[in-house]
Structure formats: C-alpha cells, structure tokens
Amino acid sequence: MKMLDQPLVVSGELSWLGGDRLERRVEHPNREVSTIADGEVSQEREGREPRRFSLKRAPQLQILLDSFVAMLGGDATRLEQAFTIQYSGDDARRWTLALTPRDPKLVRTVSRIEIDGAGNEPHCMRMQEADGDLAVDLLGPLAAKMPATPTRDALAALCRGG
Amino acid sequence: MRPGGRWILLAVWVVALAAIGAFVAQRLRVSTDLRSFMPAPTTPDQRLLMEQVGEGPGSRLLLLAIAGKSDEQLAALSQQLATSLRKDERYSQVLNGSFDIGSLDEQLLPYRYLLSPTFDAQPMDAPFLRDQLEQRLEDLSSPAAGLLKGLLPRDPTLEVLKLAERWTPPKSPDVREGVWFSPQNEALLLVQTRAAGFDPDAQGVAIDGIRKAFAALPEHEGATLKLSGPGYFSVVANAQTRGQAEWIGRISTVGFIVLLLLAYRSIGSLLLSALPIASAALAGIAALIVLFPQVHGITLAFGFTLLGVAQEYPIRVLSHRRAGENALQSVRDLWPLLLTAIASACIAYLAFYASGVNGLKQLAVFTITGLLVAGFSTRYLLAHLLPGRVHDVAGMGWLVRARRGVDALPRPRWIPVLVAVVTVLMLVFARGAFWQNDLSALTPLPQDLLREDARLREALGAPDVRYLLVMEAHDEQGVLALSERLQPTVDALVARHAVDAVELPSRYVPSEAVQRMRQQRLPDRAALERALSEAGQGMPFQAGLFAPFIDDVQKARALPPLTEERFAMSPLGQRVSAMLMPRGDHWVGLGTLSGVHDVAALQALAQGGNGAVRLLDLKETAESMVVDYRTRILHALLAATLLLVVAITVALRSVRRAWHVLAPMTLATFLVLAAERVAGVEVSLFHLVALILAAGLGLHYALFFERDTGDAAEQRRTLHATLVCVLSALLVFGMLAWSSIPVLRAIGLTVSLGVAFHFCLSILMAPHARQD
Numbered sequence: 035m036k037m038l039d040q041p042l043v044v045s046g047e048l049s050w051l052g053g054d055r056l057e058r059r060v061e062h063p064n065r066e067v068s069t070i071a072d073g074e075v076s077q078e079r080e081g082r083e084p085r086r087f088s089l090k091r092a093p094q095l096q097i098l099l100d101s102f103v104a105m106l107g108g109d110a111t112r113l114e115q116a117f118t119i120q121y122s123g124d125d126a127r128r129w130t131l132a133l134t135p136r137d138p139k140l141v142r143t144v145s146r147i148e149i150d151g152a153g154n155e156p157h158c159m160r161m162q163e164a165d166g167d168l169a170v171d172l173l174g175p176l177a178a179k180m181p182a183t184p185t186r187d188a189l190a191a192l193c194r195g196g
Numbered sequence: 197m198r199p200g201g202r203w204i205l206l207a208v209w210v211v212a213l214a215a216i217g218a219f220v221a222q223r224l225r226v227s228t229d230l231r232s233f234m235p236a237p238t239t240p241d242q243r244l245l246m247e248q249v250g251e252g253p254g255s256r257l258l259l260l261a262i263a264g265k266s267d268e269q270l271a272a273l274s275q276q277l278a279t280s281l282r283k284d285e286r287y288s289q290v291l292n293g294s295f296d297i298g299s300l301d302e303q304l305l306p307y308r309y310l311l312s313p314t315f316d317a318q319p320m321d322a323p324f325l326r327d328q329l330e331q332r333l334e335d336l337s338s339p340a341a342g343l344l345k346g347l348l349p350r351d352p353t354l355e356v357l358k359l360a361e362r363w364t365p366p367k368s369p370d371v372r373e374g375v376w377f378s379p380q381n382e383a384l385l386l387v388q389t390r391a392a393g394f395d396p397d398a399q400g401v402a403i404d405g406i407r408k409a410f411a412a413l414p415e416h417e418g419a420t421l422k423l424s425g426p427g428y429f430s431v432v433a434n435a436q437t438r439g440q441a442e443w444i445g446r447i448s449t450v451g452f453i454v455l456l457l458l459a460y461r462s463i464g465s466l467l468l469s470a471l472p473i474a475s476a477a478l479a480g481i482a483a484l485i486v487l488f489p490q491v492h493g494i495t496l497a498f499g500f501t502l503l504g505v506a507q508e509y510p511i512r513v514l515s516h517r518r519a520g521e522n523a524l525q526s527v528r529d530l531w532p533l534l535l536t537a538i539a540s541a542c543i544a545y546l547a548f549y550a551s552g553v554n555g556l557k558q559l560a561v562f563t564i565t566g567l568l569v570a571g572f573s574t575r576y577l578l579a580h581l582l583p584g585r586v587h588d589v590a591g592m593g594w595l596v597r598a599r600r601g602v603d604a605l606p607r608p609r610w611i612p613v614l615v616a617v618v619t620v621l622m623l624v625f626a627r628g629a630f631w632q633n634d635l636s637a638l639t640p641l642p643q644d645l646l647r648e649d650a651r652l653r654e655a656l657g658a659p660d661v662r663y664l665l666v667m668e669a670h671d672e673q674g675v676l677a678l679s680e681r682l683q684p685t686v687d688a689l690v691a692r693h694a695v696d697a698v699e700l701p702s703r704y705v706p707s708e709a710v711q712r713m714r715q716q717r718l719p720d721r722a723a724l725e726r727a728l729s730e731a732g733q734g735m736p737f738q739a740g741l742f743a744p745f746i747d748d749v750q751k752a753r754a755l756p757p758l759t760e761e762r763f764a765m766s767p768l769g770q771r772v773s774a775m776l777m778p779r780g781d782h783w784v785g786l787g788t789l790s791g792v793h794d795v796a797a798l799q800a801l802a803q804g805g806n807g808a809v810r811l812l813d814l815k816e817t818a819e820s821m822v823v824d825y826r827t828r829i830l831h832a833l834l835a836a837t838l839l840l841v842v843a844i845t846v847a848l849r850s851v852r853r854a855w856h857v858l859a860p861m862t863l864a865t866f867l868v869l870a871a872e873r874v875a876g877v878e879v880s881l882f883h884l885v886a887l888i889l890a891a892g893l894g895l896h897y898a899l900f901f902e903r904d905t906g907d908a909a910e911q912r913r914t915l916h917a918t919l920v921c922v923l924s925a926l927l928v929f930g931m932l933a934w935s936s937i938p939v940l941r942a943i944g945l946t947v948s949l950g951v952a953f954h955f956c957l958s959i960l961m962a963p964h965a966r967q968d
Contacts, residue, residue, distance in 0.1 A: 036738075037336075037345070037348060037349070037737060037738055037741055038336070038736040038737060038738065039736045039737070039738055040736040042333065042336055042337040042736070043337075044337045060337075060338075064334055066334065066338060068338060073372070077338060077340055079334065082331075085340065087340065092340065092342050094341070094342040095342070143342060163342075165345075167345075
C-alpha cells in the first residue's frame with residue numbers, strides 16, 4: 035500500500051452465506067466481522083460502534099462480491115456479465131483467471147483481479163487497485179503459509195507455486 | 197331627451213368606459229398569493245405560522261418521484277434532472293440523495309474542527325491520535341479501505357464523516373444507485389423553489405421548469421415524473437378553481453342572457469342594461485388599483501359574483517316600465533326604494549371591510565364601489581337611454597295569474613313563529629361541530645393527491661409539519677447559545693422516546709463562543725507534529741503522510757468563526773437559513789421535530805426556557821387564527837346588522853314597515869344556516885360570506901314586496917322583477933353548487949338556498965296587497 039511502509043497482514047475467515055452475502059471474519063491482529071448483505075456493508079469491531087455504508091460507495095467490494103459469489107456459486111454467466119475473463123493455465127491442475135471489470139467506473143478503482151488455483155480450488159486472489167495498491171488474499175491451506183513480512187514477489191510466487 | 201342627445205350620452209358613456217378600461221388594462225397588477233385571503237396574524241405565533249406557510253422552507257419544497265424504469269435508469273434520470281435543476285435560478289436547493297462529503301465545500305473543509313464536537317471532551321493529543329491511527333490501520337485492511345483511503349492524509353480522525361453523520365437527516369430514504377428511492381421503486385428528489393409556496397403563478401412557472409427539464413433529458417421516455425408538495429397543490433387548486441369557475445360562468449352567462457331575452461323581449465334593452473354592470477366592474481377595479489398596490493385574483497373572481505346583486509337595478513327598472521310612460525318617470529318612482537336597497541347592500545359589504553383581512557377589504561372596496569356606480573348609472577344614465585316605447589310586463593297573462601296566486605296564499609301570522617321555532621330546533625339538534633376551523637378542509641384537492649403526498653413525505657423522512665420548537669434571543673449568537681443549552685435536555689427527551697428526533701440550529705452551526713473554545717483547544721503546529729510522531733511510533737504510516745492534516749488544523753486555528761451568513765453559501769446553507777432568521781429587532785431559531793409522541797414533555801421543556809423557548813403547534817395556531825378571524829367577521833356583521841336596522845327604519849320612516857322587511861330576511865338567513873347544519877355542513881368563513889350575499893339579495897326582495905303602491909299592475913311588475921332576479925340568482929349560484937370545489941360549492945349552495953328561502957318568506961310575510 036502506497037501510504038504505508040509495510041504491507042498489512044490480517045487473517046481470518048471469508049464465508050459465502052448464499053445469495054449476495056459474504057461474511058469476512060478477521061481473527062488477527064484484531065477481531066472484526068464485516069458482512070456484505072442486501073447492498074449494505076456493515077463492519078463490527080470489538081468495543082466500537084458498528085459502521086454501515088452502502089455497497090455503492092465501495093466499488094472494490096462490489097467487485098469482490100461479484101467475483102466471489104459467481105465463482106463459488108459456479109455462475110459463469112454472472113462472471114461473464116461483470117468481467118472480461120482471460121484464462122491461462124499450464125495444465126488442468128494449475129490455472130490463473132484474470133478478470134477485468136466491464137464497468138468503466140469500476141475499472142477506475144480496480145484494474146484487475148487475478149485468481150490462481152489448482153483443480154477445483156482457488157488458492158489465491160490478487161486485487162490490483164487502480165492507484166497501484168495490491169490486495170492479496172491467500173485462501174484455504176495457503177493461508178497458513180502467509181509470511182510475517184510478505185513482499186509482492188514472495189506472495190506472487192506463493193500463489194503460483196501453491 | 198331628444199334622440200340626438202341620447203346618442204351623445206351613449207357615446208360619452210361608452211368612451212368613458214373605454215378610458216377606464218384602458219387605465220385598468222395598463223395598471224392592473226394581479227397577485228395570486230393566497231395568504232392575502234387568510235386572516236391577519238395577531239400573535240407572534242400566528243405571524244410565524246404565516247411566514248412558514250408562505251415563505252417557510254416546508255412550503256417551498258416540491259417532492260418529485262420518477263418511476264417506470266429500472267433502478268439504474270431511474271437513478272441516472274434523477275442525477276441528470278438534479279444537475280439540470282441545480283443550474284437553474286428558480287430553485288434554491290435540489291437534493292436527490294447523492295448527498296456526500298462534497299456538501300462541505302473545499303473552502304469550508306478546515307472548519308470541520310470548529311463544527312465537530314469530537315475535541316470538546318478529548319484533546320487532540322498523542323494517545324488520542326494513536327488510537328485513531330490504529331483504527332485507520334484496521335480500516336485499511338477492512339472492506340471500508342477503498343472508502344477511507346482518499347480521506348486518510350487530510351483527515352485521519354475522520355471528522356468529515358462524523359459531520360456528515362451528524363448532518364444526515366434523522367430519517368432518510370433508501371439510497372440505491374447513489375440516489376434516494378422509495379419502497380415503491382421511485383427515484384425521489386426534493387426541490388426547493390425560490391418562489392413562495394402559496395403563490396400559484398410563481399409555483400406554476402417553477403413546476404413548468406421542472407417538467408421541461410425532465411422532458412429535455414435524453415432518456416426520459418417511458419419514465420413518469422410525479423410531483424407533490426404545497427406549491428404543486430396551490431397550482432392544481434388554482435387551475436381547478438379557475439377551470440370550474442370558467443365553465444360554470446359560461447353556462448350561467450348564456451342562461452342569464454336567455455332569461456333576460458325571454459323576460460323583456462328586447463335586445464336593445466338587454467344591451468343597454470349591461471352598461472351599468474360593466475361600469476360597476478370597471479369602476480370597482482379602478483378603485484382597487486388606486487387604493488391597493490396589487491389586486492388579488494380571488495377578489496376579482498368573488499367580486500364579480502357579488503356584483504350579481506347590481507344586476508337587479510337595471511332589472512327592476514326594466515320590469516317596472518309602464519306602457520306609455522318614459523323610463524325616467526319609472527325610475528323616479530322607483531328610486532327611493534332602489535337607493536335604500538343600494539345603501540343596505542353597501543352596509544352589509546362594509547362588514548367585509550371591517551374584517552381586517554386584506555383580501556376581504558379589497559372585496560368590500562370593489563363591491564361597494566361597483567354597487568354605487570351600478571345604482572347611480574342606472575338612475576342617471578340608463579334611464580335616459582332606454583327606448584320610449586316598451587312592452588309593459590303587467591299585462592302578461594301568466595303574470596296576472598301568478599300574482600293572483602301569490603295574493604291568494606294564506607299568510608297566517610303564526611308562520612314566522614313556526615319558522616323561527618323550527619329553525620331553532622334544527623340548530624339545536626344538528627349534530628357535529630358547528631364551525632369548520634380547519635382551513636385545509638376547504639382545499640379543493642382530491643383525496644388521493646393528499647395521500648400521495650403523505651406517502652412521499654414519509655418516504656423522504658420529511659419532518660413533522662405540525663410542531664416546531666421556537667427559540668428567541670436578541671441576536672443570532674444568542675439563539676445558537678440557547679440552542680446549545682437546550683441540546684442535552686432534548687437528547688434526554690429523545691432517549692425517553694418522547695420524540696424520535698429533534699434538529700436544532702446549533703447542530704449545523706455552533707455558536708461563536710463554542711467555535712472559539714474549540715479553536716483554543718487545537719494544538720499548534722509544533723505540538724501537533726510532536727503528538728503525531730509520538731502516536732505514529734512503530735506504525736507503518738509513511739513519514740509526512742499527514743502533512744495536509746496538520747495544515748488543516750493550523751488553518752482552523754486562525755479562521756474567523758463560521759456564521760450563518762458564511763455558511764449560507766454552502767449546499768447546506770439553505771437548511772441553516774431556514775432554521776435561523778432575523779425578525780425585527782431579534783432573531784428566531786426553529787427546531788424541527790420528527791415523530792412527536794409526548795407533547796406534554798415537549799411543552800414542559802419549553803416552559804423551562806423562561807419564555808425564550810416554546811413549542812409551536814402550527815395546527816392549533818392556524819385554528820386559533822380562523823377563530824379570531826371569524827370572531828372579527830361576526831362582530832363586524834353584528835355592527836352591520838344594527839346599522840342596517842337603523843338605515844331601513846329611517847328610509848321607510850316606520851318601525852312596522854322596517855319589521856316587514858327585516859324579519860323575513862333575518863328568519864331566512866337563520867333558516868339557511870339551520871338547513872345546512874342539519875345536512876351536516878360545518879360552517880366555514882365562505883359560508884358566512886355567502887350568507888351575507890344572500891341576505892343582501894333577500895333584503896331587496898323584502899323591500900320591494902313590502903312596497904305597497906296600491907296599484908295591482910305595479911304589484912305584478914314587482915313580482916315580475918323579483919322572479920327574474922330570483923331565477924337569475926338561482927341560475928348562477930345553483931350552478932356553483934354543483935362544483936366539486938368546496939369553496940365554490942359552499943357559496944353556491946348557501947346562496948341558492950338563501951335566495952329560495954328569502955323569496956318564499958318575503959312573499960309569505962309581506963303585508964297583504966289590497967284587492968283591486
């Protein structure tokens with residue numbers, strides 16, 4: 035992240051609650067539960083007032099939601115509607131999906147998402163924001179391999195190699 | 197008069213009318229502000245109500261709903277419409293829900309440290325900043341990151357968001373696709389016009405502008421635009437009233453002409469008898485132009501109706517023409533009685549003048565001038581112009597039979613007693629409220645329009661329109677300080693659910709004292725830099741990231757306090773100027789309330805304020821105004837009645853004869869009242885006006901029936917004249933009674949009933965005619 039000297043690392047659970055609903059539960063370093071449901075994002079932190087805002091105000095989340103729900107639900111049409119998709123893979127076991135948002139407004143905040151996986155399992159999701167910031171989600175068993183002070187290159191290698 | 201002289205007189209009269217007409221056309225300025233027909237406010241609360249009603253932000257608000265397309269398309273239309281209206285001078289504020297941080301403009305942004313209460317309890321020191329920075333770091337790794345990232349360098353404590361939250365209306369509609377939506381999937385907008393709400397013409401222009409702007413949007417086809425709000429209602433009501441009055445007027449005019457042609461069988465007489473009425477109308481308007489800066493549209497509409505009485509003068513003259521006698525002679529015989537009739541009608545209309553309501557004063561000036569001109573021009577001008585040879589109505593067979601029938605009617609002395617007893621019984625046993633105090637009951641709007649308005653208002657979370665918290669102090673700062681002192685008590689009331697939400701002016705602009713206090717609590721550059729570096733220790737934020745924050749805090753320390761005047765330039769300024777206004781030698785602040793549950797608790801709050809704070813109940817105030825208004829009219833009527841008794845007694849030089857004239861008129865007036873009460877009508881001001889008009893007509897009937905000339909032919913002429921008058925009045929007002937507009941119906945029904953009762957009673961109670 036440009037504003038920061040070092041990358042931010044959090045760990046927790048991301049779960050799909052069905053429909054357009056996602057829950058993101060952070061365990062470390064601080065407990066926090068965020069849910070996206072019915073076009074609204076709510077964020078609850080220990081000892082703080084919950085914060086709510088409309089999904090419309092956070093285009094990154096809309097993209098996250100679209101890609102996740104479509105992928106986890108196996109909804110190829112929805113994925114097609116929201117993104118232009120590039121598929122590349124060495125073989126059936128290892129693949130990378132590159133998603134570019136179709137909505138020109140969204141592209142201005144998130145330029146592309148890359149999802150790496152093997153077989154039926156996505157391992158890694160990298161969201162490239164238009165301002166140069168990069169968010170990397172290590173999923174499933176890969177999450178345990180998150181280094182304490184990750185670098186972009188190390189993470190990229192981890193994603194492809196996992 | 198020689199034939200040549202007659203033509204010259206006619207030419208002079210017509211030229212004079214044309215001259216007055218030209219003067220009127222050039223100078224007449226018609227106002228449509230309905231408030232000049234409302235009672236004059238007497239108490240401070242009533243004055244405030246009138247201001248709120250006409251100029252208040254609530255009354256200038258138009259509610260817009262766009263429906264009929266997908267959410268996305270509707271949101272785009274909403275944004276485009278808002279953009280186009282914001283450029284238009286006619287609208288002072290356009291809101292569609294895309295309210296965001298941008299509502300505080302760049303120049304005012306440093307003011308956030310003076311407007312936000314964050315640092316009142318808590319200094320901007322290292323521990324506080326540390327806590328904030330930790331939270332921001334969490335935010336950056338949270339879903340809200342994208343939202344906050346841009347704000348971070350300038351505003352790490354998120355003061356802007358706190359202010360936005362503080363300023364968000366307590367209840368606001370759903371935001372979808374970035375704009376407001378109703379539960380019925382309509383995109384909602386709020387537009388505030390510069391024009392006053394109760395000025396239908398100006399509102400019509402504003403509404404037209406909105407419709408045009410909507411029609412000019414590239415993708416508006418298939419979507420519908422709905423409007424609501426007080427301004428829209430005044431336009432609809434005006435158009436409806438005008439529309440109905442016009443077609444009713446057209447039909448009655450045709451009927452009236454046919455009636456007169458049948459009655460007098462002379463086109464010449466008909467045309468000539470129109471001259472006194474035309475003179476009356478023009479002279480009345482000219483008098484208004486001379487005496488008042490603006491003439492009210494309603495004055496003109498009602499005035500022409502009331503002038504219907506003046507039509508009687510030429511009718512009387514025409515009916516009383518005798519074969520072989522010239523018009524001048526007939527008029528001379530009739531003149532004393534006609535003069536009494538004119539004078540008594542003028543006295544009755546004088547009551548309007550005494551009401552103190554500007555519109556009714558104009559009405560009085562117009563009708564009294566008109567009646568005098570009509571009467572005198574009939575006597576001194578028309579009489580010279582009427583053709584010498586006439587058709588004497590006295591010889592008509594049906595009239596002879598009718599008069600015989602009327603004379604043969606039994607006229608027992610107990611009839612007035614019986615009618616009086618029945619009237620009293622009807623008045624006593626009529627159910628429901630006697631007086632109609634609610635002005636809105638007279639609104640001509642269809643119910644579904646009002647329901648629609650209530651629905652949109654609810655969806656937009658517009659505040660309660662009934663109650664206002666009024667704060668008074670000698671200056672702006674005093675009001676703001678008062679509002680700040682009130683805040684904790686108000687918060688306690690909200691916590692107790694006495695009221696859902698209260699918005700005080702200090703919520704937007706704190707007093708100067710508070711702003712200065714906040715300024716003094718802000719750290720200087722060195723201290724802030726120190727605190728920030730201490731707070732940021734061990735955190736990954738880049739060095740120098742928060743320079744814009746430090747700059748803003750330093751700017752805030754040096755700013756002159758934000759005043760209502762300076763704030764007025766920002767998008768939120770309208771809201772503040774609506775809540776804070778100078779009035780004469782002091783300032784008034786208004787707090788709006790939503791969801792009032794416990795009025796007593798709010799009143800108790802007001803009582804604690806030593807008279808500087810009070811709860812204003814707009815509905816009660818409006819009703820108290822109507823009651824005051826009516827009391828004044830009733831007093832004026834009482835005085836007019838006494839004056840009338842004296843005038844008639846003097847004119848007839850006999851108490852007994854005055855009794856024969858006044859008794860049927862009085863009885864009939866009360867009988868109309870009783871009949872309407874039994875029918876469930878609640879008596880409004882318009883009913884009172886109509887009763888006076890009917891009484892004026894009834895007085896004429898009674899006067900002429902009472903006249904005992906000892907000449908059977910003359911009695912027949914009297915019956916003829918009265919029948920023509922009654923039929924023409926029934927024609928005009930009976931038509932009005934069919935109108936769907938409450939005001940017109942009230943007048944039409946009351947006058948028609950009145951004319952019928954007055955006619956019957958004045959026949960039944962007239963002294964017996966001597967037999968031939």
